[in-house]
Amino acid sequence: MKTAIETHNLTVAYNRRPVLWDIDFQIPEGQLIGVLGPNGSGKTTLLKSLMGLVQPSSGYVRLFGQSLDEVRSRISYVPQRESVDWDFPISVREVAVMGRYRKHKLLGRLNKEDHRLADEALEKVGMLSFADRQIAQLSGGQQQRVFVARALAQQADLYLMDEPFAGVDAASEEAILSLLKEMKQAGKTVLIVHHDLHTAHQFFDWMVLLNTRLIKCGPTSSVFTADYLKQAYGGQLTILSQVSDLVKARDFPIRERSFKDQPK
Amino acid sequence: MSDFFTFSDPNVRLVTAGTILLGISAAIVGTFTFLRKRALVGDAIAHAILPGVCLSFMITGEKHPAYLLVGAVLAGWLSLLVMDYLSSRTKLSTDTAIGAVLSVFFGAGILLLTSIQHSGSANQAGLDQFLFGKAAAMTQRDIWVFSGVAVVLLGLVLAFFRSFKLISFDPAFAKSIGLPVRRLEFLLSTITVLAVATGIQAVGVVLMAALLITPAAAARFWTDRIQVMILLAAAFGLLSGLFGSWISYTAPSMPTGPWIVVLLSMIAVVSVVVAPKRGIWARLRLQRSNARKIRQENILKAFYGIGEAADAPVATVAVDMLRQQRPFEDIALQLGLRELVKKGLLHKHKPGSYALTPTGLQESRRVVRLHRLWELYLTERMNYAADHVHNTAEAIEHVITPEVEAALLRELDHPILDPHDAVIPYQNPSKPSAS
Incomplete structure (x- = not known):
């Protein structure tokens, strides 16, 4: 199996406080992967650093064995629903077709094929009949489905989704879930930040368990054990968080200058 | 009035056309400022431009519009950088940073303005009009330069419309597909600074935020489509520019800029009150x-x-x-x-x-049915006590739509009795009664 995602010594700090510390893992292609961990454990930050949206303090990411910029057109990102203003004056269709924007077509027009792919994606998530609605008129679950449709329109091979099941009604959850299975059958890799432990082990065949550091990464059966879950959720990491606080309070660098990042 | 609207006087024609163009470009650029929730930043930029204008006059000794624009843009940009730096690198909150930049830059501008006026420079007359605008006093050269800039800005917004829309709505996604978000934001900010710098010719530093933000804010009440919103904002900018010029033409002591802003405010108030769906009315x-x-x-x-x-x-x-x-x-x-x-x-x-009447009877049955269905739903599914559900049901019975009613009937399997053992009346009383 080829590797879809790998991180090496990935360390990220916000305002100097380390949120991810030396994360190393590899994930094969074609899996449904859940990223799990308690609140503030760095799940969203992990996704953002895979997508190049936050700058790691050290370490690096490889997607399909290459750097992000080399494979960007094969990657699709679904941000958290709350990250945008849903009162923005655009229609469902306009959001979906954003999945067809390309960086080298900054000024160019979208063509018929782009619009067809966007509509097809809306159809797949069951939102085509809402295409002309303003996005504020949708329920939370429907808004999430529109975000997923935008990602589908990108026709990527790797999908990174941030909490697609948060605050979602049963119908939307089912729609998204069956879509995920379909995507897996088509050989796509989907990485999902997820908060609900109860559903996690049914949803995913691979898991990344986080709590600032990597607890465990592997097939669900080997990760979803009482022992690892307790390490992620139960244990108080007093000394580690003490050191984090120190780094922040003293404005200390998280890496020394001599540290070498990527092997060239 | 007819004198004005025939536009036979070439000077009136030019001033009016210039004012309208400045209004339109400020309104269109301002739509993005509004949608990115940066109205206050727009106001701060407008105020911060004053010292730039004064400095460029002090250095060049001329009121050439091109020099003034350069000074204005540099000062506007500096203010943006300072705001960004203050809010990201210090513990100051964003609103504090904006307020500080606005007042410090504006204060410096007033200081420079005062010192220019006392310097006795022959050329200084009219510089204070930057405070409240000087549309009617614009020279031909001014109008050509500023209108030219306004047209270029409109062209840029049109060309980059799709990208600006995306970075205003979802910058993280824009970045994820590899759009040069930083550079696009830089471009949009520069366009905003330029729109402000040209707009202050018409309404002045103090009222500029109104020209930038009010048209978009008013337009938002009327539509849910960004394209329509931009056109409406442009139309509001056009109308206020046109009638502002007309008022100051017919009543020569009336200033154009403040009138433009008054007209815009009236449009906004009307929009807030009468707009369909979103309006107060x-x-x-x-x-x-x-x-x-x-x-x-x-x-x-x-x-x-x-x-x-x-x-x-x-x-x-x-x-x-x-x-x-x-x-x-x-x-x-x-x-x-x-x-x-x-x-x-x-x-x-x-x-x-x-x-x-027979329809009245049906209708009364419907209301009672909804009341009792909701009471039953609360006790059966939500675990409320039977003596606690009446008041809630009194309110909810009026909102339940036929779709929700159908869902309730499915969920509760067409019940016969409510929690107080009263019969739930159906439309065709074919169901056996409880007694």
């Missing part, structure tokens, strides 16, 4: 129609209750009986009865005595 009407519905349905329910208590459909009901059934307010009761007669749900027998 529309919301009041909706509330009134809700109140009407509640009033009527409560009366129908009282009719049903009287019939149920008598264990037989009552032929006619006196108003006093309704009052005994439910403590109505007198005015509401009279009003509701009249409305129901008009809708054909009640039939007036003689003064003070009414009967349900």
Whole structure:
């Protein structure tokens, strides 16, 4: 199996406080992967650093064995629903077709094929009949489905989704879930930040368990054990968080200058 | 008036056209400022431009529009950088950073302006008009330069419209597909600074934020589509520019800039009040129609209750009986009865005595059914105690749509009795009654 995602010594700090510390893992292609961990454990930050949206303090990411910029057109990102203003004056269709924007077509027009792919994606998530609605008129679950449709329109091979099941009604959850299975059958890799432990082990065949550091990464059966879950959720990491606080309070660098990042 | 609108005087023509163009470009650029929730930043930029304008005059000794623009853009950019730095690198909150930059830059500008005025420079006359605008006093050269810039800005917004829309809505996604978000934001900010720098010719530093933000804010009330919103904002900018020029032409002591802003504010107030759906008027009407519905349905329910208590459909009901059934307010009761007669749900027998028509009977059954279904749903599915559900159901019965009713019936499997063992009335009473 080829590797879809790998991180090496990935360390990220916000305002100097380390949120991810030396994360190393590899994930094969074609899996449904859940990223799990308690609140503030760095799940969203992990996704953002895979997508190049936050700058790691050290370490690096490889997607399909290459750097992000080399494979960007094969990657699709679904941000958290709350990250945008849903009162923005655009229609469902306009959001979906954003999945067809390309960086080298900054000024160019979208063509018929782009619009067809966007509509097809809306159809797949069951939102085509809402295409002309303003996005504020949708329920939370429907808004999430529109975000997923935008990602589908990108026709990527790797999908990174941030909490697609948060605050979602049963119908939307089912729609998204069956879509995920379909995507897996088509050989796509989907990485999902997820908060609900109860559903996690049914949803995913691979898991990344986080709590600032990597607890465990592997097939669900080997990760979803009482022992690892307790390490992620139960244990108080007093000394580690003490050191984090120190780094922040003293404005200390998280890496020394001599540290070498990527092997060239 | 006719004098003005024939535009026979070439100078009037030029000034008006220039003012309108500045208004339109500020409105269109301002739509993105508004949508990115950066209205205050726009205001700060406008104020921060003053020292740049003054400095460029002090250095060049000229009021050439190109020099003034360069000074304005540099000062505007510096203010943006300082705001960004203060809010990201210090513990100051964003609003503090904006406020600090606005007042410090503006204060410096006033200081420079005062010192220019006292320097006795022959060329300094009219520089203070940057404070409140000087549309009517623009020279031909001014108008050509500023209108030229305005046209370029419009072209840029049009060309980058799709990208600007995306970075305003979802910058993280824009970055994820590899769009040069930083550079696009830089471009949009520069366009904003330029729009402000040209716009202050018409309305001045102090009122510039109004020219930038008000058209977009007013337009937002009328539409849910960004394209329509931009066109509306442009139209508002155009109208206020046109009529502002007209007012200052017919009443020469009247300043153009403040009038433009007054007109824009009037457009905004009208939009806030009368716009469909989002306007205050529309919301009041909706509330009134809700109140009407509640009033009527409560009366129908009282009719049903009287019939149920008598264990037989009552032929006619006196108003006093309704009052005994439910403590109505007198005015509401009279009003509701009249409305129901008009809708054909009640039939007036003689003064003070009414009967349900067949549709009225159906309607009264519907309201009671919804009330009892909701009570049952609360006790059965939400684990409320039976003596705690009545008041909630009193309110909810009026909102339940036919779709929700169908869902309730499915969920509860067409129940016969409510939690208080009262029969739930169906449209065609084919179901066996409980007794």
